[in-house]
Amino acid sequence: MATTDRQATTLALAHALSAAERGLAVIPLSRTKLPALRSPHRDDPAPAPCHGECGRLGHGVHDASTDPARIRELFAAAPWATGYGIACGLPPHHLIGVDLDTKSETDSSAALRELALRHLFTIPPTVVVLTPSGGRHLWLSGPPDIVVPNSAGRLAPGIDIRGAGGYLVGPGSRTRHGAYAAAPGTAHLAPAACPPALLRLLLPPPRPHRAAPGRATTDAHGQGLVQFVLAAHEGQRNTRLFWAACRAYEDGIGAALVDPLVEAALNTGLSEREARATIASAARMTGHRP
Structure with missing residues (x-):
């Protein structure tokens, strides 16, 4: 492995351990932003659903941990990792990620402001992570008894939501396209509580009756x-x-x-x-x- 790769892995591990100290469960990521460890069941002829019950590594967010020894084990098994992912939906923060994508043909930040005005909520001061493409990830905390699903463009074009079963690329990670970094003045903040009006928009609407x-x-x-x-x-x-x-x-x-x-x-x-x-x-x- 090149020296620069070793340095990137060492730095990613340090950032991951720091995130774990804040109660955020993490996994190693490759330069593609995908989990660095491949599924141990990838060659099984008929793989059964497994969320890590087999005891082996390589189950994506189901490997996520806040235990320093476990995190070091994960990174030792993936020495090519250059970043880390933060699992959403887990205690104590029950993290919800609002991904504002600048590659969308619609201004996602303006769309979020419009939603806030229409539904009477404001985004409180919270952790903001800047992406290499110029996008932003807003970190919010959800209630422990509510499961927020992942969605793509459901709120508006260019706004994706990372909820239970999803993950966010952690600040300090390096990818093929550059580094992720906390926006100035936000790194010390805890994820702010998701405004109730926004939370209602993130949940699937009840469907007591569905048309044929x-x-x-x-x-x-x-x-x-x-x-x-x-x-x-x-x-x-x-x-x-x-x-x-x-x-x-x-x-x-x-x-x-x-x-x-x-x-x-x-x-x-x-x-x-x-x-x-x-x-x-x-x-x-x-x-x-x-």
Whole structure:
């Protein structure tokens, strides 16, 4: 291993141990931002679901720990690690990450401000991590009895949420694209409590009644998503389609809305191949089979 890689691993371990002292469970990450340790079940012909019960390393966030000895063991098994991930949803902080992505065609920071004005909440002073691409991760603390799911673009295009089962790249990590760092004046802060109004937006809405799939295209919500795509201008088409497809899958009508969304995307100028690829990506992102 090159000297620079060894230094990056040593530095990542030091930052990970420091995070663990604050009650944040961590895992080693590679330069790709993925867990550095591969699944021990990757070659099993028919792997059974395992969250680390087998006792081996390589189960992603299920390996996350605040125990210094365990963390050193994880990094020793992954000497190529150059960063660390912080598992969300675990005590004592029950961390929720709000990922504001600058690569989106829509200004995610402005979208969050608009949501705050519309729903009457403010983001309190909290840890802010700056990403190499110019994005920001806001750290918030959730209630212990509420599970916040991961989502991509559900709040608005360009805003992703890291909740239970997800992780955030920790400050001090180095990736292929650069380093993650705490914004000045925020490193000493504890994750602030998530405003109740924002928390309500992060939770899936109750669905006591779901329209039959055959009626999904006439459902008001489904029609609204289709109209959202139809209103896209050049430069917004993929982003709007991806956002609408994510919402559709999260609301249980994704499969029924595939064809209407593809048709809407065709009307905006996207090719059928592009449209179906974007919708399939949204399905995977929300944990569904395309």
